[in-house]
Amino acid sequence: MGLKLDLNLIKSTGRIALLTGLGQVVFTSAAGLLIGLALGFSGVQSLYIAVALTFSSTIIIVKLLTDKKEIDSLHGQIAIGFLIVQDLVVILIMIMLSAVGKSDDSSLLKDFAVTSLKGAVLAAAIYLLMKWVIPGLTHFQARSQELLSLFSIAWAILLASLSELMGFSSEVGAFLAGVSLASTPFREAISSRLVSLRDFLLLFFFINLGSTLDLSQLGALVPAALIFSFFVLIGNPLIVLIIMGVMGYTKRTSFLAGLTVAQISEFSLIFAGIGYQVGHISAEIVGLITLVGLITIGLSTYMILYSHVLYKWLAPVLQVFERQTPYGEKSIAANALHAYKAIVIGLGRFGSAIYDNLNTQGIPALGVDFDPKVVKNLRKQGRHIEYGDLEDPDIFERLPYQHVDFIINTVPDDDLASLMIKNLRSQGYKGYILVTAKNLKSAARLSAYDTDDVLLPFTMAAEGINLRLEKLVTQPRRRSVTGNLHLSG
Template sequence: MESGSLLFSFFLIFTGAAVLATGALFTRQPLLVAYITLGALFGPFGLEIVNDTDLLNDISHVGIIFLLFLLGLDMQPSHLAHLLKKTATVGVLSSFIFALTGYGLGLAFDLPQHEALVVGVTMMFSSTIIGIKLLPTTVLHHKHTGEMMVSLLLLQDLFAIVTLLLLYNLEPSHQSGYSDLALAFAALPLMFLAAVLLVKYLLLPLMARFDRFHEYLFLLAIGWCLGFAELAHSLHLSYEIGAFIAGISLATSPIAQYIAINLKPLRDFFLVLFFFSIGASFNLDLIGMVVVPAVIMTAVIITVKPVVFGFLLRRVSEKQSTAWEVGFRLGQTSEFSILIAVLASSQHLISGVAAHIIQATAILSLIVSSYIVVFRFESPIALSERLRRD
């Protein structure tokens, strides 16, 4: 993508997405498949129409930030703490099982032990985007099923952040050592306390005084979200954690639902770019070397994850239907898996082939898991009228 052609690239991406999405709807396919396919087609390893995928990936990252901000708006802090306490055992045990499974698969494909270890780590995570994107905002967010799933995803996100911090500190040019890790976790409770106090004594009074100016409320909400995202990043946490803290600090306010409704179109705009960038980042020249391991790993993941989550959730007294639904909704690897693979490859901790096996497994599992959810469970894009819920 040459300088000055960002508008043309947006035209290609969103026009192409509209065309492929139309075909996906007529053929009863999940829309996410259309966006990923378009990225592979237009990206630097396809027709090479859109080349600067790094820029698009940075832009699309904003969509994930808004996604976590809106998620926080739907969660009550006291209830979230209760759920995290309940799901901590499930989250830790399941992550260990998935990591061990991935490590064994890596060794089975003759990867070196250190590469198999990275593969195992990437198997720990489920996709926050897929999980929440396919979760009806007016139904399951206010039901126990959705709350259990969200609490498990948040716990996994914390594990992913620790992993990224550890990898970042392995970079030779990074001199601060593991003090950043300690700083990050010390900052978490302080950030949350600061957010709560600022909402009570600054944000809510401003919103109450100027509540008739809807444009102002919209700008204030965006500034609040992105401000805490930047603050978290400066403290060696992720942008997503900062956005989530910003959202949850507003969850008890009367303006929370208004903000959520108005920010959803903006979030969806950026998420199209995110899924496009996932497809565009995959090197199609390596497909012959990674397709068999990726297909096998995807089959194992989408089989093992529902079984493990279903079993463990039943052990903490969840209903069988709830346990299985949460397991299937979390039955994929994650966008964090792709980030970890890219970072580990850039630091020469794993080979390009191993990195693409991880990325291909993530893409395939995202697609297959989306099919399973839209065919079997309630979601905004379910293929059956009976299951379609906004």
């Protein structure tokens, strides 16, 4: 889990991630506590249940957003940002529990202070290692993938052992080991090499959970589990919708980000297990939280997979969560209008090359990309860039498309491209529309729509190389003794 938590993501999403993460934790905890008390649970039990409901699964969300290619979108980055904030909060809570569970009332305050000091020392030491030691060490280890993998495992075991020696749980140390490696350039390489080991060990995690889940004792708790699950599935997204709406974000961004908190986390189950170990809650409460986890993780996965369909259904109702003039995304989409002649959507290598060529040839172009970091970096270079996501049906309402001669989509997605063509033509756009295909089959499909041309990047690159070779072979050339042609220039 720690390997997925690059702390730099909090910097990129900044204030919205911090406020949404902390706000959701506070409001969900308060509401969950009241629901627990209303259902007849004791104060301590209700508190544990409420806290467990506040944390969402970073691993599941990262996996789903990556599969949907939305990890770099605005709502994806905001979601990952506040999920990191949540995970940091639960780690702090687990650190405190490690001390509280071993204390009696007379020494509670003393142990709490000692634990806080130990936690601060551990965090400071890891921060210094992240800043001065780990980058160089991982760079050296990366010369061998096997060595990098072994180092990562050894580092996790070392910090887990150190964490236990300091009085914390081993999960805290292992998590911090992952976080310390997540900010290095080799995070993905480490994660990909350890994925089989992770999945193998994950089996035992769930086997252990299943072995502690006594269904015969949960019969009376099923109605409570359903109520808590309903709150997590509906209430958590509503809380995020309200917070982001107040902060000026559009209903679409708020809704898509809010769906990512519609389940509880693996940390919620670990948190409940620690509470059981220190004697604060019974096995039945752990089973209740586990049951809520099974329900919410299962259902929320499909809610996220079909998030855009859900948005289309609920868009009219969601208007109440959006300010009359949303300003939260103005910092991303607030360029002054220019006399643009073309709009280029998608600023990867292919799209950026087209954008630059148009402007070089005296055709002023407006660039559009869905990655806030790309938008920010390109603006720093003096380019005219707007934030926009093709999956947003209202994208062209914020773009001066009626006044441009060309709209060029470089995102190789047939469904998005065909939807864009239909939307533009239905709104009366008379200019040229160019879309990008992945292959000849996609090109044939897109040609059936009202588009003026279909771009094939690899074919165009090959044609460019052929022209370059033709130019080179017409120039004087040298042949080696073996007869091989040497091309220069």
